[in-house]
Amino acid sequence: DPKAYVECLLKTYQKYAGLVAETFKGDSKFSACLDKSCREFINRNSVCENSLKSPELLARHADNLLKKGGKYESLDLEESLNQIITIFRYIEDKDVFQKFYSKFLSKRLVYGLSISEDSEGSMISKLKELCGFDYTLKLQRMFTDVNLSKDFDKGFQDVFKNSDLKMDFSSLILSTSAWPLSIPSCNFNCPTELKKAIDKITGYYNTKHSGRKLTWLHQHARGEIKASFPNSKIPYTFQVSTYQMAILLLFNDKDEITFDEIKSETALSDDLINGNLSIFLKAKILIENNGKIKYNSDYKSKKAKINLNVPIKTEQKIESEETHKNVEEDRKLYIQAAIVRIMKSRKKLKHVNLMEQVISQLQSRFKPKITDIKKCIDILLDKEYIARDEVEKDVLVYVA
Incomplete structure (x- = not known):
């Protein structure tokens, strides 16, 4: 648990920092010994097998604090961020923290999970003050890209507001050099329902920027689809990833489908198909029958909106x-x-x-x-x- 780990480090630090301040009147030699000891126990302790684990856990704790809807929203955020910086000062592998923090920040921005832009800016300012401009350059560029994407999206919506697109669709245009997002590792056949919107956005982007190429990161995209079941009085809204959407949309044309047919239609890898099918089967949206996957006509839920876009452990x-x-x-x-x-x-x-x-x-x-x-x-x-x-x-x- 990142929170418990960071709190344990803080408790130990505060105990001995108080001792040096009160008993030894902040003597410089005792303060230097405290700093040396803190560097040792923060980077190498019984929880972390090596010095690379501590910065990762610290970055995860920062992500939990800055994420909207998290269980730590009731905490004094600014004080909690200052505590993270207190530990961060003693981290030896600051590049590991930067890498994980950058990864988590990208997800908060892409999925709209940041608790507030002011809090994000405050944390970046603290890191910049400690480590310099270069350390936070890419983090700041991420915010620039998000704001520019809002302007691009508004322009796109204005141009295509009367088009034949039968869905609400928004996009983020992100620079490759600043974002720690990898290119898709597997092939993917985009559903026809989405391809039309993607083609229009690509065409509109090309009119604005010549000589640039858009690469679609479908593994980071998500959306909502409405689903109706025969034995349910209300339609349900499923929050899904693009890959999950591609699988579920296949059931618009067929009541049941085989694993090989899903693979043929979507071009996804076996691991991705199995991982997402297990989520659908667990939620009882789909059922397995004699080696075939069938949609569950008796599906019912107390919730009208169901989030199926949960991370796969692997x-x-x-x-x-x-x-x-x-x-x-x-x-x-x-x-x-x-x-x-x-x-x-x-x-x-x-x-x-x-x-x-x-x-x-x-x-x-x-x-x-x-x-x-x-x-x-x-x-x-x-x-x-x-x-x-x-x-x-x-x-x-x-x-x-």
Whole structure:
């Protein structure tokens, strides 16, 4: 539980910070010892097997606080954000926090779950004050994209208000460089009902921006569909993902359908079909009969609006693993960039001194491993950005 974890860290910090302040009158040496101890127990403790877990849990706690409709809405939000920053100061792997925070922020913005724009801005300002402009640049760009998308969407609605589109449809135009959203990993045949709207938006976008390409991220899209059942007096509204919508719309033409037919019509992977079918079967919207999937004509619910767009556990696990993998890839690039900057400035440097300077430059963002620095030096030697001195083999030379 991220909340319990952060509260435990805070309780320990406040206990000893109070001790230093009251008993030792804030003595600088005791304060330095407190800071050193906090860095150790916050980054390496019995809950976290390594220093990468603590920033992830802190980012998850921040997401829970800033998410609309969460169970922590009654808390003093500004005070809670300040507490997060108190812990964040001691986090060694600030790039891991940034990656997860960015991922969670993107979901809050895409799905309209932010508790308020002011609170989001307050948190970003606190991070910017601690880590600098570059650290929050992409986070701020996300808000710019959302606001620009509102203007684009209004223009689209004005132009096509009298068109033959039989649905309410809105879109977000997001820049690839700022958003941590991956390209769909599987094929997808978009339902005919949606394709018409998508084609119109793409056409309208092309009239506004030449030379740009839109890539539709269907795995992040969602919508609502109305469903009527023979033995129910009222129609139901299902909140679904685009993939779920594609599966359910197949039952407009058939009462029952096989797994292979769903795969053929939607082009989705087996895992995605199985994951979404299990949600429908659990909700009893669909039933399984002799290897075929059939819509449940006896379906009834006390709620008129049902949310079926719940995360599939395997997707959550994969997402966390991918985020950590992206952190590792980014670190290689940061280390290589630091090496080139140092060597360009110094022109000639001993191997040991270069390692020390790389660690010094990057430790505010993350603590690079010696083995990773060595690998990056080898990569840059192969790319001929740097070379070994012909006389002193432990000296590296910048190659202009």
